[in-house]
Amino acid sequence: MVELDHSFENGKPADYNWHAILDLDRLVPCVQGGRVVERTSPSEAKAEVKVKMGAMSMTFAGTVAVVEQDDSSKRAVMKVKAREVGGQGHANADVAFELNDGGGKIHTAAQITGKAASMGEGVVVSVLDGLIKDFTQRLQAI
Amino acid sequence: MAIPPGRYTLGPDDATLTVRTRKAGAASKAGHNLRIEVTEWRATLDVADDPARTAMELTADARSLKVREGTGGAKSLDDDDKANIEQTIDDEVLEGAAIQFRSRRVAPGPNGTLTIEGDLELAGATRPVAFELTSGDDRRLRGSARIKQTDWGIKPYSALFGTLKVVDEVDVEIEGTLPA
Numbered sequence: 001m002v003e004l005d006h007s008f009e010n011g012k013p014a015d016y017n018w019h020a021i022l023d024l025d026r027l028v029p030c031v032q033g034g035r036v037v038e039r040t041s042p043s044e045a046k047a048e049v050k051v052k053m054g055a056m057s058m059t060f061a062g063t064v065a066v067v068e069q070d071d072s073s074k075r076a077v078m079k080v081k082a083r084e085v086g087g088q089g090h091a092n093a094d095v096a097f098e099l100n101d102g103g104g105k106i107h108t109a110a111q112i113t114g115k116a117a118s119m120g121e122g123v124v125v126s127v128l129d130g131l132i133k134d135f136t137q138r139l140q141a142i
Numbered sequence: 143m144a145i146p147p148g149r150y151t152l153g154p155d156d157a158t159l160t161v162r163t164r165k166a167g168a169a170s171k172a173g174h175n176l177r178i179e180v181t182e183w184r185a186t187l188d189v190a191d192d193p194a195r196t197a198m199e200l201t202a203d204a205r206s207l208k209v210r211e212g213t214g215g216a217k218s219l220d221d222d223d224k225a226n227i228e229q230t231i232d233d234e235v236l237e238g239a240a241i242q243f244r245s246r247r248v249a250p251g252p253n254g255t256l257t258i259e260g261d262l263e264l265a266g267a268t269r270p271v272a273f274e275l276t277s278g279d280d281r282r283l284r285g286s287a288r289i290k291q292t293d294w295g296i297k298p299y300s301a302l303f304g305t306l307k308v309v310d311e312v313d314v315e316i317e318g319t320l321p322a
Contacts, residue, residue: 032303054165054301055212055223055230119171119184119216123305126168130303 002110002125003092008136009103013142017099018102020142021126024064033129034136043069049082051116051131059085067094097100098101124126144254145189145277150321152185157283157318158184159202164312165214169305171295172218176214178226183205183241185316193250198258202242204236204265228296235291235299239266246270258285267294288313 010017024045028034033050039047041067050059062082069076080093093110097121112124159180167172182203189196209227211306212219219227232238251274259272273287290311291298300307 052301053169054174054299054306055219055226056172056217115216119169123171126305128263130305133299135264 001060002108002112002121002128004108004110004125004129004132006106006108006132006136007103008139010107010140010142011102014074014101017104017142018071018076020141021064021097021099022076024066026142028064030135030142032134032138047082048085051127058087058089058093060089061085062091068096074104081096084114084116087114089116091116106132106136121123143277143279143320144193144250145187145256145283145320147191149189150189152187152283152316152318152321153183154181156321157185159200160210160315160317162315163315165305166181166306166309167302169302171216171305172302173306173308174215176209177211177213178207178231179210180206181208184201193256194248196245196248196250196256198243198245198248198260200241201244203240204237204241205232207231207236207300223257230299235296237264239264243271245293248268252308253289264289264294274317279321281322284315284317284318286315288314293320314318 001026025039026049027038028036031049034047036045036047038046045064047064048061050057060082064078064080067077067079073097074096077096079095080095082091090113093108096107098105110128117124143218161178163176180202183200185198185200187198195238198256209224209230240263242263244262245258247259249257251257254277256275257272258275260270262271271287273284273285275285279285288311292310298310
C-alpha cells in the first residue's frame with residue numbers, strides 16, 4: 001500500500017470545489033489520460049486511464065465511486081478499482097478529498113499490482129506522486 | 143591512413159548515420175536505450191591536398207529516422223512501439239525541421255584523423271559542433287559527436303510525469319566505407 005498526501009490551490013470557493021469534485025464527468029478527465037466511459041449513477045462511473053510510458057502505454061479500466069460524502073465538512077472519499085487492460089495488474093485506490101475555500105487536501109492510499117508494480121515500490125511512488133501532482137495542477141482549472 | 147584528396151559523396155548506401163539515446167529517471171526500467179538510424183541523408187567530403195582546406199557538408203531528412211533497436215527495457219519493442227517512437231520524434235522532437243551540417247574549420251591530426259568543427263542546424267537552431275573523423279587502411283570511415291539537445295532548444299522527451307526521460311546528450315555516429 002502506497003500512501004501519499006497532496007494539496008491544491010485554485011482560489012475558488014469551497015462550495016464550487018465541492019460540486020466540481022463530486023461531478024465525476026469533470027473530475028475524471030483531470031487525471032492525465034483519464035476519461036469516463038459510462039456514468040452508471042450520480043456517484044459512480046466506469047472509467048479508464050491510459051498511462052503513456054514512452055513508446056508503450058498501459059490502460060487501466062474500472063470503476064470510480066463516491067463512497068463517503070460529508071456535505072458539512074466537505075470531505076469525500078472515492079474508491080477506484082481498476083484492472084490493467086490486456087494484463088494481470090490492478091490499480092486500486094481510496095482517494096480522500098478535504099475541501100475548503102481556495103483549494104483542498106488529497107490523501108491517496110493506493111495498491112498497484114502486476115507489471116507496473118514489478119518496477120519496484122520506489123518507481124510506483126514516483127509515478128503516482130507525479131500523476132497526482134499533475135492532477136492537482138489540472139484541478140486549478142476545474 | 144589519411145583520406146586521399148578528392149571529392150567523396152556519402153549516403154545510406156555507403157555508410158550509416160546513427161543516433162543513440164539513453165534513458166534516465168526513476169521509472170527508467172520502463173524505457174529503452176535506442177539505436178536510431180537516419181535513412182535519408184547525404185554528405186560530401188572535399189579533401190584538399192592541404193588537409194586544413196578540407197570541407198564537409200551533410201544534410202539529413204528529419205522525418206527519416208527509424209528505430210532499429212531498443213535495449214534495457216522491461217519488454218522488447220515491437221513494430222508498433224517503434225512506429226510510436228518515430229511518430230513522437232516527428233511530432234515532438236525534431237518536428238521535421240531541416241538538419242544540415244557545414245564545416246568551418248578542419249584540422250589534421252595524427253594517422254590521418256581530421257578534427258572537423260562546424261555549424262549544425264537542428265530543430266530550427268544552429269549551434270557549433272566538433273567531432274573527429276578517422277579513416278583506416280581499409281577505407282573505413284568513422285566519426286561521432288555528442289549532441290546536447292537543449293543546446294538546440296530541444297526539450298528532451300519525458301513521460302510518466304517526468305519519471306522516464308531521454309538523457310539530454312545523444313550520440314550521433316557516422317560509419318561506413320569511403321567510396322572509391
